[in-house]
Amino acid sequence: MPALVMNATGCKGRLLTDFTALGLSTKLLDALAGANFTTPTPIQEKAIPLALEGHDIMGLAQTGTGKTMAFGLPLIDTLLSQPGKPLPKTSKALILAPTRELVNQIADNLRVLTDGSRIRVVTVVGGQSINRQINALSRGTDILVATPGRLIDLMDRGAIDLGTVRHLVLDEADQMLDLGFIHALRKIAPALGTPRQTMLFSATMPKQIEELSDAYLTNPQKVQVARPGKAADKITQSIHFLSKPEKPKMLREILSKDLDALTLVFSRTKHGAEKLMKGLVADGYNAASIHGNKSQGQRDRAIKAFREGEITILVATDVAARGIDIPGVAYVINFDLPEVPDNYVHRIGRTARAGRDGEAIAFCSPEETDLLRQIEKLMKIELPVASGTRPSRDAKPAGKPGGGRNRGRSNSQKPKSSEGAPAKKRRRPRNRKAA
Structure with a gap:
């Protein structure tokens, strides 16, 4: 089913001028005030009311427009309303991002909002101690923020059971496709719990993103604040x-x-x-x-x-x-x-x-x-x-820019090995007689 495009008004047609109009919990509003967040960005205005209603979301917005808060706020609000701690080796929500830096950035933003609450945020990325991550997951977590490759490593080791995940966020989905993470996603998705809410956010809308939306989102609401390829006005x-x-x-x-x-x-x-x-x-x-x-x-x-x-x-x-x-x-x-x-x-x-x-x-x-x-x-x-x-x-x-396979190269243009020396021509192996 094609995604629906929503305008910048709330569910009742009222323009959202600050976070208090969203019906968020008092604890979350206090966290927002403490972090000096007073006015939602356009993508937050559009996405948050729909996400709070439980809809799947396909969000399109240029970088730097506040996408993390657009999915983070409704996710945290929903988890705060749910009783009970996560079981060992489980998570209630999963956020996938393409790079270690983005995973850490998302987690830092979420922790600002969950500081002092019972909501636990855990990150798993490559390049860090996997044993330490296994230990962190052993206690269970409310929100798991991960790169796909390391998450699969942990799944293969039995360190995480994703069957309790009821909220999935795919952030910077276009970049994940560029980096070839679609194969990892196909392995991760069947392990997730159902029914679940899925939110996909991307800065661009290539055909592959539409196909990704069709495969993993159910009747998604489409929210868009700038055409793909448009830079910020300032x-x-x-x-x-x-x-x-x-x-x-x-x-x-x-x-x-x-x-x-x-x-x-x-x-x-x-x-x-x-x-x-x-x-x-x-x-x-x-x-x-x-x-x-x-x-x-x-x-x-x-x-x-x-x-x-x-x-x-x-x-x-x-x-x-x-x-x-x-x-x-x-x-x-x-x-x-x-x-x-x-x-x-x-x-x-x-x-x-x-x-x-x-x-x-x-x-x-x-x-x-x-x-x-x-x-x-x-x-x-x-x-x-x-x-x-x-x-x-x-x-x-x-x-x-990076050179090309140009015909008629001179000797000075011959390809070089990784050490910078001219690449040697491979010799054909001589035919050996059978013994």
């Missing part, structure tokens, strides 16, 4: 057209203008992020990096230092930065344009959060012209030019 965007070798110098010029501002710099690859960070540190900039080659502890420490202003420049890859929710980020710089247009929207959504202003700056080399065109087509805008000259529409891209 983000000022610009682009610099320059050659690839000119990028490091331009980056330093921009960073030097506001050294105290929190700046998030995106690189396309893990190696590129680390190299860029080390170059900045060598030049005296206060920088750190997060990417897939960093341990979980290293990533957590870098994000904590960035949040607290101990470092002011964080160089990141797309996946590693997915869970960053730091209201103080003033600038997002796309040192490399992403190969997936949707990721541009996610990247720049790291600034202008919680009602603040923000600036997103992109660099575009000739090799990235086609990537830029895809981004502008998705967003239905043309980014303002800060420097350089925009290539004409007739101009062909200079080549793929």
